[in-house]
Amino acid sequence: MLVKNYKLILLSCLFANSVWAAGIEYRVDVEAAEPIRKLLSENLDIVRWRDSGMVDREQLDRLHAAAPREIAELLATQGYFSPKIEAKLRPEGNGWQAIYQVEPGPLTEIGDVTLRLNGPIRDEPDYRPRLAEVIEVWPLPTGAIFTQQGWDNAKRRGLQALLIDRFPAARIANSRAQVDPAVQQAELEVEYDSGPRFTLGELRISGLSRYPAAIVERAARFRPGDPYTQQALLDLQRELRNLPYFSSVLVEAEIDPARPDRVPVRVDVTEAPRQAVSFGIGYGSDKGERGSLDYRHHNLFKRGWLGSVLIDVEKREQTAGAGIQWPPVGQEFRYSLNYKYTHSDVAELEESENRLTLQRARERNGITVEQSLTYVTDRSRFQEEDWLKRRALVLSQSWTRKRLDDEVDPRRGSVLSWQLSGALKGLLTDTNFMRAYSRAQLYFGVGERGRAIVRGEIGQVLADKTSDVPSDWLFRAGGAGSVRGYDYQRLGIEDGRGGVLPGRVMSTVSLEYQHPVVERWRAAVFVDRGGAADRWETFKAQTGVGVGVRWISPVGPLAFDVAQGRGSRNEAGERRTQWRWHFSLGATF
Missing domain, CATH: 3.10.20.310 (membrane protein fhac)
Structure with missing residues (x-):
């Protein structure tokens, strides 16, 4: 049995060698303009078989004879229907040379287009608008260049206009493209059959x-x-x-x-699993080291209610909260009830806040609309002073629109938002106040790969007594997402004891350019300007300038910046400058 197998292998090798020996060598030259030459060189059969080693002289003659027909068919797909083709096959050394001289001739234009729409759609009250829609989306008007690919795409485009609305069984009943090479024009005709109306x-x-x-x-x-x-x-x-x-x-x-x-x-x-637990650790220049625990239950009381518990501990701020969200109803709002406790120690000001929020939200076409009713109690103090306590029942309305080419690392688009909030004294509130806030972030592509980011925000609070407004509804500035070159929330009202109080007015603006360096790395330069104050008459904007690097991670840009805060001048005309570094992960909207 082993001897027979060796004989079979030997005969197979001899047969393969005989086939290889029967092959001849040849070269193919296409003489034409570059786009045409590339098209023919990549698709002619005589080119594809050239390196197989299995083409003998008889097969080469057949491939050569078939090449002009193939050339004409390939050129027709590109709109050339009157080509001049000269084919030659001549000896060259120990092999052969196949030469094809090609003049594609003039392109064929579309002379006339006829579109018909038949079937039950003719009984619809909007038949004429639907026919007008098919005509409107048709991408091959009179005078356009006729190509096979364009012709196929145009037929599908017209059909798609029917398929998406009430007539998913629509089809192309008849289509015809009649080309007249003498005048280089094509007459197109398509008949669509709508099929029945579906519900x-x-x-x-x-x-x-x-x-x-x-x-x-x-x-x-x-x-x-x-x-x-x-x-x-x-x-x-x-x-x-x-x-x-x-x-x-x-x-x-x-x-x-x-x-x-x-x-x-x-x-x-x-x-998805009924329950989910996630842990996180990190570091940011604004709030220091960070650790978090997030627990979610997706089917509370077996009713599809979403329950959540969050603990987020940072060096300067600690947060704990819990909430319930009810499932949405179609396009209606999603309702949720959330409690959050926050403790922070920023800019020598220690604060504690309890917040209970009933909210409804709806997202549609990239626009998020939210309304909320929040009861908040907070207290704050400088160092070891007595606590200052406040409370408010705040009604809020917010609107956010996102139009981005990439949610993780946008290069073009915008994020626009505004919020209007208010509270009335006596309704679980210590003082009347109204708060308005707006923010815009714009992305622009620069050159082939660069990008510019423009950011601006502005806010104002109108209040009878500022000290009775919960501090989270007032404003401070400074930090990675605000004015770089300054510590987190360090721009506000200086109280003379080293602390910074929040103010009633705030405005910041930022301009940043990012330039690609290598692969996922980009270099950045930026200038930020802004601040917060008790009123616009005393508002003084501070400037931060700097450079940074960006590494594009799977979860968003990792940013490291070094910035100089160019503070205001003193009485001697000297500018108080300071250097800060900032670190952040992810795009900030």
């Missing part, structure tokens, strides 16, 4: 075992009998993916032209 039906949910089906049902923004739209399905899928209950979600409708009414919507989910 959405009941949800068919699979994959649930831990969480109630009501979570999925409440997230749907449509009801059985509503017109089919792809957007409705995408909205439901996005809404469910944003919830912590599921690790994966797939939403599909069963499209059967024979049964278009109330088509079932299949929702396949993979559940």
Whole structure:
């Protein structure tokens, strides 16, 4: 048996050598403009078989004879229908040389386009607007260059305009592209068949075992009998993916032209664990060392309520809190109830705060709207002085819009936000006050890879008595996300004892340029200016200038900055300068 195997291997080797020996060497030269030469050199059969070692003379003749037809077909895909092709095959040393001289001729333009829309859609009240929509999205107008790829894309583009709204079974019933090489023009004709009108039906949910089906049902923004739209399905899928209950979600409708009414919507989910615990450690130049514990329960009382407990300990600030969030209902607001205790010791001012907040929030199309009612009690003191106590019941409204090309490391886009808050004396509040705050952060691409970041914020508090306003509703500035070159929240009202009190007005502005250096590293230069004060008449902006490096990590930019705080001049005209370094992780919005 072993001898037979050796014989079989030997015969196979002899056969392979005989085939290899039968092959001949040849070279292919395409003489044409560079884009055409590249297209032909990468797609002709005679080129693909050149290095196989298995082409004999007879096969080479067949490949050479077929090449002009292949060249014409390839050029036609690019809009050239009148090429001049000269082919030669001649001996060269021990092999052969195949030469193809190609003049593609003039490009073919689109002379006329006819689009027709038939089927049950003609009975719809918006038939003419839908036909106008197909015409509007059609990307090949009269005078455009005709190519096969452009023709295929245009047909799909027109079809997509039907598929996404009420007619998911639409199809291309007929299409024709008639090219006249004599005048280099193409006449295009497409007929779409809409198919039946579809409506959405009941949800068919699979994959649930831990969480109630009501979570999925409440997230749907449509009801059985509503017109089919792809957007409705995408909205439901996005809404469910944003919830912590599921690790994966797939939403599909069963499209059967024979049964278009109330088509079932299949929702396949993979559940996330019922409970999650996370730990974190870190360091920041503003607040020092940091450790955190975050516990979340995703199904309190088996009703899909979200429970959370957070402990966050930093050198200058410590936080503990707990909360409950109720599942959302479609596009309606999400409600939550949260308690948080905070203790801080910043700029010689020690503060303790208790905050209980009832909030509702809604996110739609990148815009987040929030309303909240917060009861806050706080106390503060300098060093060992007596505690100053305050309380307030604050009603707030906020709005934030994000338009970013990348959530982790944006290069273009903007983040805009504003907040308006107020409290009335006597309603669990020590003094009347109103607080307004607004912030903008803009990103601009500079050159091929550089970027500029412009940031600005402004705020003001109107109050009968500033000392009775909880300090967290007033303003201070300074630090990594504010005016660099100064310690965290060190810009405010100096009390003459080394401490800094928060003020009623605040404004900061920053301009930063980042330039790529190597791979994930960027260099940065920046200038910041701003501060806080009791009123605008006494407001004095401070300036910080500096340089830094950015390392783009998977969770966002890691920033290290060295900045000089260029303080105000004294009576002798001398400027008080200071140097600070700042460290932060992630984009700050």
